[in-house]
């Protein structure tokens with residue numbers, strides 16, 4: 001796929017100047033080197049033309065991480081008043097084949113910011129999350145879309161569906177928190193009480209799943225409820241002979257909070273279960289639980 | 300401690316899926332099985348005390364890369380300074396002294412990446428980029444000669460840093476580029492090494508990073524985003540550079556970081572319920588020396604003075620399983636062809652080679668902040684970076700004693716003596 005000669009006949013490509021003896025030189029394909037040669041020549045004179053646009057397309061297809069090319073491409077698109085909806089289609093295809101690339105997602109954001117139209121965005125992101133429900137770039141972009149275009153309304157439903165599919169999806173739990181607390185409309189106390197019930201049900205489904213444990217402690221801290229409300233849950237799990245370091249660890253938090261208020265029995269009990277975690281149930285975190293034990297002892 | 304000689308049998312260490320398999324737990328089980336096979340073999344053959352870091356083959360892998368890379372790596376054409384840093388740093392940390400030839404080539408390669416408008420790009424003629432600049436400065440620190448240092452145009456660099464800054468205190472990665480915590484760390488680490496940290500540069504940045512800390516304690520790329528090992532390292536190290544770690548919830552961050560060490564694999568995941576990956580050996584493992592220093596600093600005065608107090612004694616060690624991490628890196632992350640990897644069955648690359656080695660170094664050494672020497676002094680970022688030292692009384696080298704590699708700086712991830720040399724160059728002789 002060499003470049004068409006007649007389109008470029010007036011341009012003298014500029015070769016790569018990476019010094020006499022560069023470290024880690026890449027054995028470029030001839031086509032890539034040629035395209036980059038023309039790119040250096042036209043970018044030097046800041047040419048914003050159809051052929052320049054084509055050229056950038058060719059280069060990013062080789063190397064979608066080429067942020068300089070994307071930056072230049074944006075300037076051409078805006079200077080030539082190109083149809084940005086067509087560009088959205090182009091970048092959509094690119095993201096589908098490179099879903100974990102910073103530049104592509106950022107390019108899409110730049111376009112949507114210019115268009116101020118997010119009507120295609122959530123379906124598109126859903127499609128990407130359908131392939132990889134933890135894609136960090138997709139979630140980052142999704143939050144930007146929701147905040148910028150005020151699309152909070154159906155987000156909790158979306159998160160519910162993802163958690164029904166995989167209750168261990170930490171990105172979905174994080175999105176749940178985002179949906180509740182970054183929304184300009186803050187959740188009521190009543191809502192949060194129901195929310196805690198919802199999370200408790202999810203914890204019971206799989207007590208060894210860390211994500212809802214982190215989440216529930218997060219909302220308890222945020223809503224100024226007492227961590228003690230989780231004691232019953234932890235005890236219930238224990239009674240069923242299920243060993244969950246998260247449940248036992250949660251008890252450490254509960255006992256420590258009471259020990260800080262002066263309860264000697266809670267202090268003792270906390271120390272006892274820290275030992276249990278360190279020696280037996282969570283030995284990889286032995287140092288951490290021993291540290292928590294020392295903190296408790298010092299109270 | 301550690302996995303193979305730990306208190307529990309290997310077979311008991313599989314994650315309990317609570318009889319509810321989901322996509323996450325299936326992927327987790329598959330990964331555990333592949334690591335288990337390797338660990339079981341090492342256990343059965345009693346290799347634990349003789350397991351070797353294949354130093355020679357890793358050095359060869361890196362040196363081959365320095366000579367040239369195949370065409371399919373064109374995707375790294377905008378990451379040239381990264382390639383220089385990953386490779387030169389790997390050699391340096393492995394104790395393979397850089398030859399005069401490499402020093403010369405390194406300087407001429409990086410010279411071509413600097414832009415007259417300030418900063419370094421991902422390749423010659425590419426616009427300046429915060430991560431590329433961080434990597435270029437770290438590569439120059441690793442080269443460690445006066446000529447290397449002096450090629451940096453500090454005046455234009457500083458002006459360019461300011462152009463990246465936004466009103467809310469965050470930094471974009473390049474002009475017109477994306478914003479995230481990497482920007483703040485890359486700018487501040489490079490600025491520390493080159494003596495360019497000013498109140499103007501850091502205004503508002505700590506408050507912005509604070510907003511990126513999540514409900515679970517991890518730090519995300521931006522406010523609201525899920526906590527992630529890489530961004531958490533960037534956020535915490537940036538806060539430490541600015542002396543603003545007290546804005547973060549450190550106990551919560553500690554808990555999150557410890558939760559990411561895998562009980563069967565011994566390595567770290569980058570987020571809860573994700574898979575182990577060798578590069579998080581540094582991004583998450585590297586949080587611990589920082590946390591240890593921060594927690595010691597935060598102790599009430601009486602505990603510090605009474606230096607044998609239980610709390611300060613417990614903090615004065617790394618609060619993760621250093622043996623287990625070395626087991627993962629040495630048994631599961633060495634490619635037989637040289638170079639290190641993400642997880643079993645993956646191929647080596649220079650990024651994972653660099654960060655598996657950085658993680659290995661962090662697990663072997665105990666690098667600590669010298670509070671004695673810091674006492675009563677008003678220290679700038681450069682001086683504080685000089686106060687990190689290798690506590691030789693607390694080394695843990697798993698397997699063959701010759702596995703010990705060099706120590707790395709907890710903030711900059713450059714070998715400790717190279718950080719000292721560069722800072723002394725840019726700040727003048729310091730009395731530490």
Ligand SMILES: [Zn+2]
Pocket residue numbers: 576577578579641651
């Ligand atoms: Zn990795």
